[in-house]
Amino acid sequence: MLTVAVSLLVGGVALHASTHVFADARGYTHAVVTALLGALAWALLEPIPLIGGAVAIVTWVAIVKRRYRLGWLRATGVGVATWAAAVVVLAALELLGIGSVSALGVPGA
Secondary structure, three states, rough: HHHHHHHHHHHHHHHHHHHHOOOOOHHHHHOOOOOOOHHHHHHHHHOOOOOOHHHHHHHHHHHHHHOOOOOOOHHHHHHHHHHHHHHHHHHHHHHOOOOOOOOOOOOOO
């Protein structure tokens, strides 16, 4: 349970950081809730045979689009920046010896 909570917080950090670049960033709590909604959508849709990954990523971007009131292009930019930020945060944690977490709510991280 602790790993899931920390992973969700890492996903929230990455999303919050990326919205400072592409959107009017809201509070960190808003980013964590958005990451949680994205993780739930990903978990439900990704297992669909053949098209699950594509449907899941479009849904994840749609959640970001809706929660931050963005267009599709900017929401996609937030997605790419969120993934990059998550990779950096996870690499830093790995260097500190904390390698058992992920970035929950960030596709591909």
